[in-house]
Amino acid sequence: MLTGIDHVVILANDLEVAVEQYERLGFTVTPGGRHPRFTHNALIPFQDGTYLELIAFYEQPRPGSVETHRWHRHLANGGGLVDFALGASDVAAVQATASAAGVAMNGPVQGGRKRPDGVDIRWKSVMPDGVNAGAIPFVIEDETERSLRVPADGARHANGARGVSSLIVAVCELDVATARYTGLLGRDSSAAGGTANVEHARGVEYSIGSHRVEVVAPTEDGPM
Numbered sequence: 001m002l003t004g005i006d007h008v009v010i011l012a013n014d015l016e017v018a019v020e021q022y023e024r025l026g027f028t029v030t031p032g033g034r035h036p037r038f039t040h041n042a043l044i045p046f047q048d049g050t051y052l053e054l055i056a057f058y059e060q061p062r063p064g065s066v067e068t069h070r071w072h073r074h075l076a077n078g079g080g081l082v083d084f085a086l087g088a089s090d091v092a093a094v095q096a097t098a099s100a101a102g103v104a105m106n107g108p109v110q111g112g113r114k115r116p117d118g119v120d121i122r123w124k125s126v127m128p129d130g131v132n133a134g135a136i137p138f139v140i141e142d143e144t145e146r147s148l149r150v151p152a153d154g155a156r157h158a159n160g161a162r163g164v165s166s167l168i169v170a171v172c173e174l175d176v177a178t179a180r181y182t183g184l185l186g187r188d189s190s191a192a193g194g195t196a197n198v199e200h201a202r203g204v205e206y207s208i209g210s211h212r213v214e215v216v217a218p219t220e221d222g223p224m
Helices: 015-024 072-077 091-100 174-185
Strands: 002-011 030-034 039-045 051-057 080-088 105-114 120-128 138-142 166-170 191-194 201-208 211-218
Touching: 002 201, 002 211, 015 039, 015 051, 072 080, 080 091, 091 105, 091 120, 091 138, 091 174, 105 138, 174 201, 174 211
Parallel strands: 002 051, 080 138, 166 211
Antiparallel strands: 002 080, 030 039, 030 105, 039 051, 105 120, 120 138, 191 201, 201 211
């Protein structure tokens, strides 16, 4: 079962610089830790259980190596918001539902990181594969207590931010994108037509837990 938006991934060239920038914006930033290869992170947890993940590379993948990282290519375009995750109580069940709908997902893959205080955190996830890679979110399920991965004591922010209400995903082909999301979620969108949040665009809306994901394509020149 999908529980909602788990977190949003923001890729930075330098983690310390990113932490300073978000602190200046009034966010409380909590040290995250180091993954076994390539990346380390810091977290901006919210009261609704979601969080922003600030992530950067401490180790660069070698060009041409089979060991790479799916987000590394985004550094060439300056990083920024590059991905998001949905939470689930059973990622294998989500994968089976998506597969039955023709949406390929890799996994489940074991993941983890070591916090600065030495605590090891573990989770498993399923990742979009093939043409779906980067086009739909990945899905994550905690194996250790979620409170270890996302500490609640950093969820109050000077700027008043309390959570994620909705996430807008810009796409080129709305019909293709909605077919992928419908396959991943195992159900149709809850609304279609225009979107109240973006001008000169049309889109569909998916309710996932207490959150909303709006998949939006441009209809003319504008933000999209």
